[in-house]
Amino acid sequence: MLHIVACIKQVPDTKIIKMNPKTNTMDRSSAPAILNPYDAHAVEEAVRLKQRYGGVVSVVTMGPPPAVKAIRKCVEIGADEGYLITDRAFAGADTLATSYALTKAIEKISEIKPVDLVICGKMTIDGDTGQVGPGIARRLDIPPLTNVNKVVEVNQSEGYVIVHRKLEDGYEVIRSTLPCLFSVEKEINEVPYSPLPNMLRAARYQPVIWAVNDLGEIDRTLLGLKGSPTIVAKVWPPEKPKGGERLEGTAQEQVSRLMEILQEKQGLFRVKEEQV
Amino acid sequence: MNLEEYSGIWVFLEVKDGQIAPVSLELLGAGRQMADKRGVPLAGLLIGEGVASLAEMVFPYGADEVYLYDEEIFRDYRTESYMRAVLECVEKHKPEIILYGATSTGKDLASAVATDLQTGLTADTTMLDVNAETGLLEASRPAFGGNIMATILCKKHRPQMATVRPKVMKALPPDPNRTGQIIRETIELREEDIRTKVLEIVRETKEKVRLDEADVIVAGGKGLGSREGFELIHRFAEKIGATVGASRDAVEAGWIDHQHQVGQTGVTVTPKVYFAIGISGAIQHIVGMQNAGLIIAINKDPEAPIFQSSHYGIVGDAFEIVPILMEAFQKMPDKEVQYGGKI
Ligand SMILES: Cc1cc2nc3c(=O)[nH]c(=O)nc-3n(C[C@H](O)[C@H](O)[C@H](O)COP(=O)(O)OP(=O)(O)OC[C@H]3O[C@@H](n4cnc5c(N)ncnc54)[C@H](O)[C@@H]3O)c2cc1C
Ligand SMILES: Nc1ncnc2c1ncn2[C@@H]1O[C@H](COP(=O)(O)O)[C@@H](O)[C@H]1O
Numbered sequence: 048m049l050h051i052v053a054c055i056k057q058v059p060d061t062k063i064i065k066m067n068p069k070t071n072t073m074d075r076s077s078a079p080a081i082l083n084p085y086d087a088h089a090v091e092e093a094v095r096l097k098q099r100y101g102g103v104v105s106v107v108t109m110g111p112p113p114a115v116k117a118i119r120k121c122v123e124i125g126a127d128e129g130y131l132i133t134d135r136a137f138a139g140a141d142t143l144a145t146s147y148a149l150t151k152a153i154e155k156i157s158e159i160k161p162v163d164l165v166i167c168g169k170m171t172i173d174g175d176t177g178q179v180g181p182g183i184a185r186r187l188d189i190p191p192l193t194n195v196n197k198v199v200e201v202n203q204s205e206g207y208v209i210v211h212r213k214l215e216d217g218y219e220v221i222r223s224t225l226p227c228l229f230s231v232e233k234e235i236n237e238v239p240y241s242p243l244p245n246m247l248r249a250a251r252y253q254p255v256i257w258a259v260n261d262l263g264e265i266d267r268t269l270l271g272l273k274g275s276p277t278i279v280a281k282v283w284p285p286e287k288p289k290g291g292e293r294l295e296g297t298a299q300e301q302v303s304r305l306m307e308i309l310q311e312k313q314g315l316f317r318v319k320e321e322q323v
Numbered sequence: 324m325n326l327e328e329y330s331g332i333w334v335f336l337e338v339k340d341g342q343i344a345p346v347s348l349e350l351l352g353a354g355r356q357m358a359d360k361r362g363v364p365l366a367g368l369l370i371g372e373g374v375a376s377l378a379e380m381v382f383p384y385g386a387d388e389v390y391l392y393d394e395e396i397f398r399d400y401r402t403e404s405y406m407r408a409v410l411e412c413v414e415k416h417k418p419e420i421i422l423y424g425a426t427s428t429g430k431d432l433a434s435a436v437a438t439d440l441q442t443g444l445t446a447d448t449t450m451l452d453v454n455a456e457t458g459l460l461e462a463s464r465p466a467f468g469g470n471i472m473a474t475i476l477c478k479k480h481r482p483q484m485a486t487v488r489p490k491v492m493k494a495l496p497p498d499p500n501r502t503g504q505i506i507r508e509t510i511e512l513r514e515e516d517i518r519t520k521v522l523e524i525v526r527e528t529k530e531k532v533r534l535d536e537a538d539v540i541v542a543g544g545k546g547l548g549s550r551e552g553f554e555l556i557h558r559f560a561e562k563i564g565a566t567v568g569a570s571r572d573a574v575e576a577g578w579i580d581h582q583h584q585v586g587q588t589g590v591t592v593t594p595k596v597y598f599a600i601g602i603s604g605a606i607q608h609i610v611g612m613q614n615a616g617l618i619i620a621i622n623k624d625p626e627a628p629i630f631q632s633s634h635y636g637i638v639g640d641a642f643e644i645v646p647i648l649m650e651a652f653q654k655m656p657d658k659e660v661q662y663g664g665k666i
Contacts, residue, residue, distance in 0.1 A: 182437070282466070283472050302648050305637065
């Protein structure tokens with residue numbers, strides 16, 4: 048029986064988010080909070096491994112109370128248990144402080160049932176770093192396996208896994224000891240529509256909620272803003288290049304004008320003859 | 324932590340296909356400027372097996388020193404073994420800044436190292452600067468899906484670390500007269516101590532798309548309407564010897580493979596000419612191509628934001644404009660010479 052913990056985060060949908068141009072902060076009300084799309088793949092992979100080998104999938108998240116909704120989404124995908132750690136002391140955490148808090152939570156979950164495998168998403172769409180997964184692995188002192196795009200085998204009795212790690216031009220096959228941590232690529236699986244029983248269970252599901260005091264021995268100076276070595280000194284809107292020339296006239300005229308401009312660059316183009 | 328003890332700027336030298344990765348040379352260029360501003364040495368950190376000969380090669384690109392770990396245990400990149408080398412070297416020589424390429428290897432290594440050093444790490448940096456007096460690294464990056472830029476500082480911890488996107492910094496033109504010092508390091512590390520093994524490395528036979536090295540890119544977006552519509556992009560690109568790029572929405576629609584994606588979650592490109600066809604010009608796309616020499620947009624919506632980011636714009640239907648363009652190229656004078664030249 049494998050116990051797999053997937054780390055998930057609720058994020059604002061940055062695709063439709065609006066920024067306040069005066070303060071350069073997000074207008075949170077403009078963007079719905081969603082399960083980080085990359086984390087859906089982490090949960091889906093955990094569920095598939097559970098189906099393959101038998102076991103339990105827990106999800107854990109650090110976030111504000113509404114993050115319960117993201118946990119429910121994971122239950123829809125097939126997670127068995129959900130844990131939300133929420134506390135003002137966590138606010139303002141960078142990746143180092145986030146990995147510390149999540150490690151404490153995973154250790155606590157491990158007391159309930161020992162954890163074999165931790166799965167993270169490739170990255171979050173708001174933090175957008177991919178640093179939290181390896182950070183958790185280092186703190187738990189288990190091997191971090193990033194860019195995983197296929198799980199070949201998880202062998203619990205002999206204590207090893209074999210996975211593919213995506214490279215820029217292919218992949219490598221890695222054998223690692225178990226327990227370990229995966230950060231998974233989006234392409235590792237497709238998240239299907241959730242089966243109805245999961246939806247029904249999710250609608251009523253209440254996750255376990257912990258505050259800092261519930262996490263056992265913990266160094267508060269390593270949490271939240273205080274525990275974050277990085278600070279955001281300045282934010283500004285990305286420079287928008289000012290538009291250039293709009294070509295005028297009929298399609299034919301516009302193209303002719305463009306060709307004149309490109310003549311100067313003609314050394315660049317190698318035109319292929321029509322094959323007749 | 325006594326910040327004063329930390330001095331010097333390092334670049335992690337990534338080895339790819341037996342060569343120093345281009346991004347590492349770019350970082351030496353950026354690192355050189357910062358080291359001069361600070362009046363400190365610039366060092367490369369080179370880890371691998373049989374890589375000693377590569378160490379010499381980075382001096383012309385600006386490095387003053389190279390710390391070299393050349394041992395069998397480093398034949399393949401593995402987080403745990405490489406991390407041990409970086410950690411030991413940092414402990415011994417105490418740099419104030421370490422830069423890594425934001426590649427899968429660079430990001431993996433930096434994330435692990437930062438956790439052990441309990442220091443700050445800025446991801447996917449696109450702008451770098453350093454304060455000459457305090458040595459404070461100013462690492463700026465797009466945040467919230469590219470909606471804002473943010474400058475990140477790490478005031479109380481050293482070394483300060485950042486991963487930096489390929490293709491945004493510039494390598495120096497190599498100066499063959501520059502030399503430097505190679506510092507050989509050794510490490511006590513046994514194979515049994517490393518919990519991961521690389522069983523096999525598989526290079527995909529599929530020809531790799533070198534978007535980042537292309538001189539001319541023809542990129543298509545959702546505006547092409549369908550997989551069949553996207554064929555127009557392939558035909559145009561093939562005709563003019565360009566590489567095909569795409570927006571994320573075209574990739575997500577399944578019309579083209581992810582490796583063609585330009586933008587924040589795709590490749591950053593710097594071609595001499597970039598055609599954006601049926602692409603709306605979302606900021607996440609723009610950040611990946613805005614440094615192209617000449618950007619030409621073709622879009623049927625005159626209000627499309629892509630026109631704000633291009634040098635020349637044609638308002639019109641791609642299916643009307645592109646065939647006319649292809650014809651015009653066909654008629655381009657002295658094309659014979661060039662075409663012949665290619666063969
Ligand atoms: C975190 C995050 C990361 C992202 N990363 C990337 C990234 O790396 N790269 C990327 O590209 N996007 C990225 N995106 C997505 C980005 O926000 C946009 O959704 C995407 O770029 C839009 O693609 P598009 O321009 O092809 O499609 P659309 O926005 O749908 O635009 C299609 C355009 O085609 C035009 N058009 C339609 N028909 C025709 C025709 N017949 N002839 C000519 N023009 C026509 C339309 O006027 C329109 O302007 C990211 C988003 C997020 C949130
Ligand atoms: N607050 C959080 N709660 C739970 N998991 C998180 C949190 N932040 C990050 N993660 C995990 O770490 C991965 C990488 O996140 P990031 O480093 O923010 O890009 C995510 O895909 C999640 O799996």
